[in-house]
Amino acid sequence: MTDTKCARTSLTLGPVLFNWAPEVWRDFYFRMADEAPVDSFVIGEVVCSKRAPFLAEHVPAVVERLQAAGRQVVLASPILVTLERERDAVRDLVATADDILADGFLIEANDIGCLAQLAGRPHWIGPFVNTYNEASLAWMAGRGAVSVSLPGELSAGAIAVLAAAAAPLGVDLEVQVFGRLPLAISARCYHARAHNLHKDNCRFVCGVDVDGLDVTTVDGEAFLAINGTQTLSSSYVALVAEVGDMQAMGVNRLRLSPHSCDMVAVTKLFRAIADGVIEATEARSRLARISHGIAFSNGFYHDREGVMDTLR
């Protein structure tokens, strides 16, 4: 790491993508508030609007607990917004942020419709908005974006260009370094489909798969995971040895995506990685133990197939 990049790298915990039981979701954040060295928490249901009401009653308590612990709370907007009730939810979210903007509440826009409603005030851009190049980044910054989380399929070369462009704009740049990588979103619910159910009568079967439902090839090879309308990688992205390079480029936030494994341990490990106080090989083997030996990937960063793990 160079001297010019002395600013401390922040850790962001992305939203829980999976359909966790509301109390589990609440208790997860309570514990993270107490124990995890995370600077910013992006919270909210981003995948399925049918799940959102169950979390809603716990959101105020979670926000209060996180803020009391001195953490930044960012409210995430949904990825796919087509229904009237989904549009209403985004409008309500924007209005909520209006009320409490003074307290340091920001919204992370995960679709262009939400971004449209945030023009002229500080906001975050989530990884579900397509920020592929410096022109898009500059356009977003001009409308108030202060932090941009990049799409998962970008390579180190693209990240470097974007980081160089972000710094003079005063925009923080973030890359996901841990967890299953979101690959697609649909109007169709694959969890319901796998259970021979219709989306409207889904019985919330996604709730049993706390890290997503494994999808293998017909040969039995691990491939993908489904989470309602979302499709993710089976492998967990693990950018560990790459963190130093990213810091040198000017990436100043690392995003961890929550899983059912010990996320306090994961966040502590990435804090140590970002601080350069643990060696990469050791950090990676610890991460493998914490995440129960699941396959890692770092291919996108190295401009290869996303599934690839260059260290295997």
Added chain:
Amino acid sequence: MASFELICPAGTLAALRVAVDAGADAVYVGFRDETNARNFPGLNFSRAELKQGVEYAHRQGRQLFVAINTYPAAGNPGPWHRAVDDAAVNGADAVIMADLGLLDYAARRHPGLRLHLSVQASAANPEAIGLYRQAFGVRRVVLPRVLTIADIARLTREVDVETEVFVFGGMCPMAEGRCSLSSYATGRSPNRNGVCSPASHVRYETRGTQLVSRLGNFTINTFAEDEPAGYPTLCKGRFHAYGATSYLFEEPSSLNAMHLLPDLKAAGVKALKIEGRQRGKAYIAEVVATCRRGLDLFDRNLPFDPAALDRVAEGGRDTTGAYGKAWR
């Protein structure tokens, strides 16, 4: 006046001529590089061919649109900027784009150029579409294939841009432009490279009496001896989940919404689009002519059998996809 404009694909000058002759109101094409979402070997237009294509279409009173609908690479906007400039210079009637930065470039540099929002932008609600209208002056939006007819009708009422929807051809079960499945398996993506499940990464193997289709290192499907083998597009493969093997994401089938014309008209849809710039000219000729006949019959209140398109549907099967609520 006709109820709909018919927007037809062409990957070559020959296909463009065939599409115009068969009754396309507009033909859409791309340049021969990564600036468009059908960046396939041997396909697409040189600058000179574009000029000829525009002349051919305009002579018959038809239009030509240029798709520049991938996301420009960080640090290398040149090819995308040149594509916009050359489309404008050569008389394209509209450019079809998805990237915010590129739309911004086109709106500033070519204020007279008509901008359409590509399906690759996946603008699925009025707030999103309103932003593209307000910020860049976009005049038409190609709607993502995640919307029901009811969604489309509501949305078309609320926005002051024209809406265009897909009526026939391949369909993505995922929101377009928001999918990295292909690049996860192959390193090549629709957004960055203009390809999905590219042929360069496809292999067929035989295992006993079975034919196996592979994409990158993954088996996408297996076919029994008597089963016709399809192309291994990732989201149309057979996978295993929750104890069963199935077409988990989508069956290999084509979208056919020709029997929904009354609903699409009532919804206020302006233009109907046929997918398939990668298709040969015989296919283009048949699909365009059949859809043209269907639209003309519809305008005269005469019956048309959408099954006329079954012969060219993928796997001989068709679906109305997300247009029907049951699809979800």
